[in-house]
Structures are given as structure tokens and as C-alpha cells.
Amino acid sequence: MTQAATNLSGTGMSKSKSDLMVEMRGVNKWYGDFHVLRDIDFEVKRGERIVICGPSGSGKSTLIRCINHLEEHQQGDIVVGGVPLTQDVKRIEQIRRSVGMVFQHFNLFPHLTVLENCCIAPMWVQKKPRREAEEQAMRYLERVRIAEQAKKYPGQLSGGQQQRVAIARSLCMHPDVMLFDEPTSALDPEMIKEVLDVMVELAEEGMTMLCVTHEMGFAKTVADRVIFMDQGQIIEENAPEPFFNNPQSERTQLFLSQILGH
């Protein structure tokens, strides 16, 4: 594999192949005639924190949803943790076990308690005994500071609490990479911080993260690289400081002026 041509961050010296968590080469995707992803080339190294931003409809969510095959790409190669993503269901499931995902609308399982939400995948996918799965779930629920709600159902929690449970649920599978798909966009303003705090802690612990978000404060604090997408293309990619202070492309400047403008 060649070093990514798009790596402008300056953080990465050429690293060995096993350090690449996600690689995308010439990835294209269409919804019918609509070209959502155009020639996407990028890579994520182990421990990197990447923030993807861009106007709505720019393909950011589609991009990260391709990584665990919630969306199918039609052209190009995606390799996750050294495993090439193909049509093979077994391989897709193998990749999904190592990739955690947090959704905009939490998608907790409403018929299960918070604790069961966190245990169901370890028990049924990793075949852990119930006791072990529950102990582990309680540890992660404590980490996201919601252990006291373990016996409640998701419908009884606030949005911010639900999203923290969703993060714990993903962590229970010990993922190598975490994908965040606009994790704070559906939250009331006063709840955004409690979720971001958890995400910052996670980043500080060295988790490899790909985060689609409009929280530029978060990007400035934790991101190693910020990627700007528009109309299905990666327009600009840079370390946060140069990205925010000195954006190169006109579209990036426009976008940043719109979201930071007031």
C-alpha cells in the first residue's frame, strides 16, 4: 500500500501497514443516478482522531457508513483493520465486530434495559457468559457516568443519557475504531456537553475515532485531522489549527464562515 497522497496533516510519518485502521482507495458510490461519494481516498491510522465536516448532503455520513457496510460502495477498495471489505457476509460481520458506531438518533433498543442494551452483543456475538457481560457493561456504564440508570429502559432517559448509553454499548464490543455519525445533532443544547465530555475522554485514552460533527470546539480540542467534504468529495484535509485559521479552499472558507460566523 502506498502512503496516502491526501495526508496533509504533517502528523504522520510513513507508518507500517498494520497501523492503518481504515483505508479507502478510489471509493465511489451512487444512489441511483446521484453520485454521493466521488473518488474518496483517505486513511486513518491507529489512535488517530478525525473529524469530518461539511454542508448537509455532502456525503459525510455516507462515507463513514460505508466503513462498516451499512451503505454499499460500488467502486474502489475499503480495508478495515487489514480486512478488505467485500460482499462476503462473514467478513462484513467480522469488520462490524471491530468497528463501533454511534448514531445521530442513538438507536438504542427500546425493548431492552440500559444494561441489556450493553450486554446483548457481547453475549450473542462474542458468546460471553451473562455475568461477565454484565460486569463489563457496568464498568463501561460507569465510565460514561450512567451506571445508576442501568435498570431503566431507554425511553425513560434524556437524549444525552441515551447517547452516552449508546457509546457504552459500542465500547462493550471492544472496538478498534469508533464511528460517530453526528452524535450531538439530535440533542438539546444543554445535553451536548455531557456527550462531548465522554467523547473527549475516549479520545484522550487513545481510541481511534472518526467523527462526523458540527461541533467545531470538539474538532479543535481533540482532532488530529479535520476533513472537509462537499458534494461527495474530500475538499480539504488538515490539522485543526491550519484548517480553522487558514483554510485553503474557497468552499471551506465559506462553510467555516457560515458555521462560525455568529
Add this chain to the structure above:
Amino acid sequence: MIHNQTMIDQRPAPSNTLGPVAWLRANLFSGPLNTLFTLAGLYVLYLLLVPTIQWAFINADWIGTTRDDCSREGACWVFVNARFTQFIYGLYPRSEIWRANIVFGGFFTLIAWLAIPRLPFKRWVAVFALIGFPIAAYVLLHGGYFDLPRVPTHRWGGLMLTLLLASVGMIGALPIGIVLALGRRSNMPIVKSFCVIFIEFWRGVPLITVLFMASVMLPLFLPSGISVDRLVRALIGLTLFQSAYMAEVIRGGLQAIPKGQEEAAAALGMTYWKRMGLIVLPQALKMMIPGIVNTFISLFKDTTLVMIIGLFDLLGIVQAALSDSNWLGFSLEGYVFAAFVFWIFCFSMSRYSQYLERKLNTGHKR
């Protein structure tokens, strides 16, 4: 600006908004027109109920053995009384009725065990109810094993047959319906078209036709020498017919589950069957309890149609008894009895489904 420094104590509600008198005033006598309607309604109720109660209870005759024991002023329950064994067991030999009784006892015990929340070992009882009990019931009812005399299925009848048809139909139709509903949403074109054709075929044909075909036409297609029991043919026809309806009910439930649920399950690495079995189906089935029970109730009542292929379910045996020359003219009593028994079972199912809905409601909004 502070309005109130001290908290206001709780006060009781005004007395004219509580109690039965207040309720009556608010709901039945809130104005001259409403009062008029209430009185008129009570009068109609009086006109209907009094003669009914007089006929069914006060002037009715209960004890006796022949029609001469009836005064004929009210209902002649003597008829139902005299024929009761037949209504329950059909033409099952009198000497062997203890076998049917054991099955009845087991049947109702298992249902009660599964329905009463306090009782333990639900899972094992359910497994036994679905696997062990049907085999035991078949051995007992049919006989031919362990020195039990054989009782051919054409002698089974009455309520026993109705319950047999209904419970086999329900237990069969639910899983087949689930598989068909999942298949209809499948991405695999062959599976999908098979399920669509299957569902649309069975939904497009009247049940009477299905039963006729099962009893008259099926033997024509089977190689000579092979014969399938008439009861088995009716069971298969009834089950497949109802499973098509069940599939559409469950498909409605599946569609109501947000796509995000399956995506979240997929993102955790679950296989298709785990996503369905652990995440999507439990929610869909819970949501569809009213529809599923509705299908069960209609299945329960549809079992009466087996009459036309010569099986005597409860309604069939009542009708047969009505044509007995000793008991001519008691059709009202016969039909009221049959309707009452059907109503008891259907009403219990309906109440149980409402209870289940409340119990399984985890109060979630998405």
C-alpha cells in the same frame, strides 16, 4: 420579583367533582337532552334485558333427560344438558373419554401456567407445551400405542376438535407467518417472490374452497394407496390459510420498526437472524399483539367451517344434535350455547392480549 415565598399546601378537590353522584351528573344527566337520552336508553335496555333474562334464567328448565322435562315457557337447557358429553367430545367412545379428559386437563393447566406470571420455569413449560404435550396428546387421543384402543379421527369432535384445530392452527400459523413476513421483505428475489406468491394465493382463496380442495381434490393428486387423514388435511389447509394473514399482520409490525434499529444491531456485528430474533421481531411482535390476537380469534371461529368437509366441531355437533327427531325445535338453545362457548374463548383471548400489551409496554418513545 418574587410572587410567593411559602409553598401552597395541597388541598382536596371540590367535592362535587368526585364520587358516583358527580359522575352520574357529569356523564348521564348533564342537561335536559342528555337526561332524555339516558332515560330512553334505560327504557330500551329494560325492554331487551328483562325478556332475555326471563327466557334464559327465570323460566328456563335445567334438569331432566327428555324434552318432556321442559315446560317450554323459557329456554330448555335440558337439551344442552342431555347432549353435553357429545358437545364436548363429539363421537369419542364413552369408555375412552378419560383420555380426552387428561388432554383437556393438561391443555388448560399449561395455558394457565404460561398465563399466570408468578409460576416458575416458564421456558421449560413452554418447550413442553410446544413439543412434549402435542405428542402426548396425540398418543392419548388417537391411541394404538400402549394397549390404548385406537380412536380414529372421524370420531373426534365437539369442543375438543374445535380446540385442537384452533391451537394447532395458531401454533403453526405464527411461525410460518413470521418466516413468510421476513421472506417478503428479503433482498433475495427467489425467496421474496415465493413468499409473495404464497401469501397472495392463500389470501385470495376463500377458506371454504381451501377446505373443499383439501378434502376432495387433494386425494386426486396423491398416488393411489396413500391417503392423508381428513383431519390432517383440514389442519394443513387451515394453518397455511391463516399463516398468510399472519404474515401480513407481522409485516405491518416489521415496517413500523425504524431502520435504525436494524442498523444498530448490524453495527454491533449481529447476523441477520440475530438482528431479527433479538432486536426487530421482539419489538414488531409486541407492537402487533392486537393484530395477531385478532387473527387468532378469527382463526378460532373459522374452525367452524370444517363442518362442510364432514368434521364435527362444536358448532357442527350442535347442528347435528338439532336434527335429532327427539329434540326438534330447540335450535335456539343449541346455537346460544355454541355462541356462548365461542364467546368465552374469544373474549378470554382478547382480555389476555390487552393484559399482555400493558405488561410488555416499556413506555418507550423513540
